[in-house]
Amino acid sequence: MLIRAFVPAHITAFFVPVIKENPQLSGSLGAGINLNKGTNVFLNTEEASLERHIHVAFNGEPVKREQAKITYYVTEKMLPEDFVGEVEIWQYFDFPNGYGFGNSAGGALGTALTLAYKFGKTLLEAAKIAHEAEVIHGGGLGDVVAQLTGGIDIRIREGGPGVAVVDNILRDEYKVLVVPLGRLKTRDVLSSDIVHVISREGKKSLDTLLKNPTPETLMNEARRFAEATNLMDEELKEISREIDKVISLQSSMIMLGKGLFALIKEGEVDKVKELLLDLNLRFDILDIYWGKPIVGRWIGDE
Ligand SMILES: Nc1ncnc2c1ncn2[C@@H]1O[C@H](COP(=O)(O)OP(=O)(O)O)[C@@H](O)[C@H]1O
Numbered sequence: 414m415l416i417r418a419f420v421p422a423h424i425t426a427f428f429v430p431v432i433k434e435n436p437q438l439s440g441s442l443g444a445g446i447n448l449n450k451g452t453n454v455f456l457n458t459e460e461a462s463l464e465r466h467i468h469v470a471f472n473g474e475p476v477k478r479e480q481a482k483i484t485y486y487v488t489e490k491m492l493p494e495d496f497v498g499e500v501e502i503w504q505y506f507d508f509p510n511g512y513g514f515g516n517s518a519g520g521a522l523g524t525a526l527t528l529a530y531k532f533g534k535t536l537l538e539a540a541k542i543a544h545e546a547e548v549i550h551g552g553g554l555g556d557v558v559a560q561l562t563g564g565i566d567i568r569i570r571e572g573g574p575g576v577a578v579v580d581n582i583l584r585d586e587y588k589v590l591v592v593p594l595g596r597l598k599t600r601d602v603l604s605s606d607i608v609h610v611i612s613r614e615g616k617k618s619l620d621t622l623l624k625n626p627t628p629e630t631l632m633n634e635a636r637r638f639a640e641a642t643n644l645m646d647e648e649l650k651e652i653s654r655e656i657d658k659v660i661s662l663q664s665s666m667i668m669l670g671k672g673l674f675a676l677i678k679e680g681e682v683d684k685v686k687e688l689l690l691d692l693n694l695r696f697d698i699l700d701i702y703w704g705k706p707i708v709g710r711w712i713g714d715e
């Protein structure tokens with residue numbers, strides 16, 4: 414029996430990293446958006462053999478333990494101690510890896526949820542392990558708690574599941590444009606000198622957003638944060654300015670990847686498509702995902 418979980422992709426607009434000794438108290442403040450595409454994880458277990466073997470595949474390709482540290486961490490913590498047999502974890506990503514779509518968190522949470530479903534653990538138990546794996550291995554900080562909430566999220570208290578407080582901006586008239594251009598290593602950015610600038614500017618953005626929690630403020634602050642931290646390079650700024658000519662809210666940079674995102678209205682879709690085809694750039698237009706992650710038995714596409 415295959416078990417499947419879906420976890421939305423999550424893009425961050427701005428953030429404040431908060432790292433403490435206890436991973437469950439670590440996380441991030443900030444804001445972001447959950448998308449209706451993301452990560453699908455399938456779990457298959459066979460109890461035939463006498464030893465325990467874990468197999469992981471990304472987009473159909475088997476990967477070694479070193480390339481899938483987060484998934485192995487989650488799997489080992491979630492499996493019952495006396496479990497022996499084969500465990501297969503198949504992860505499929507709708508977005509490229511390392512581009513700021515929260516793939517590592519999607520894989521971690523999806524894996525934890527399928528194992529929780531199979532072995533009778535709860536959503537919260539699974540989510541805590543996924544968050545812990547993310548923090549310990551430098552995958553992300555606030556993605557898991559945001560993905561658990563859905564929608565346009567504002568993370569107002571940091572921490573793992575059960576500790577963090579995540580709010581939502583309640584507006585549904587927008588679609589999300591994403592323009593993925595390249596990778597940015599989350600771990601490298603979070604271990605660099607600019608972390609104190611990120612914290613300072615992230616706090617300012619969060620304060621401003623909380624005073625006036627609208628999509629307009631979100632995008633203005635996303636852009637201000639991206640420029641003030643110097644994370645947004647000239648190429649991104651140039652494309653962003655072009656996009657801004659055809660939409661009403663500002664576009665900004667996906668944290669943490671080399672890419673752009675924007676909230677666009679139905680009436681702006683055609684103009685945006687035309688522009689990006691003209692610029693010869695890869696893009697996607699998605700809906701905001703308002704639900705929780707999904708887990709259950711998989712019978713195939715109906
Ligand atoms: N070919 C691949 N090699 C390594 N990781 C991959 C690959 N394809 C997908 N992934 C997944 O992407 C994750 C990396 O995502 P991460 O660097 O955190 O980026 P982001 O969170 O910005 O999407 C890995 O943890 C893994 O789950």
Ligand SMILES: CC(C)(COP(=O)(O)O)[C@@H](O)C(=O)O
Nearest residue numbers: 425441513515553554555669
């Ligand atoms: C911005 C980031 C620290 C990393 O995001 P990603 O590269 O998508 O893993 C995120 O986890 C957050 O806390 O907001």
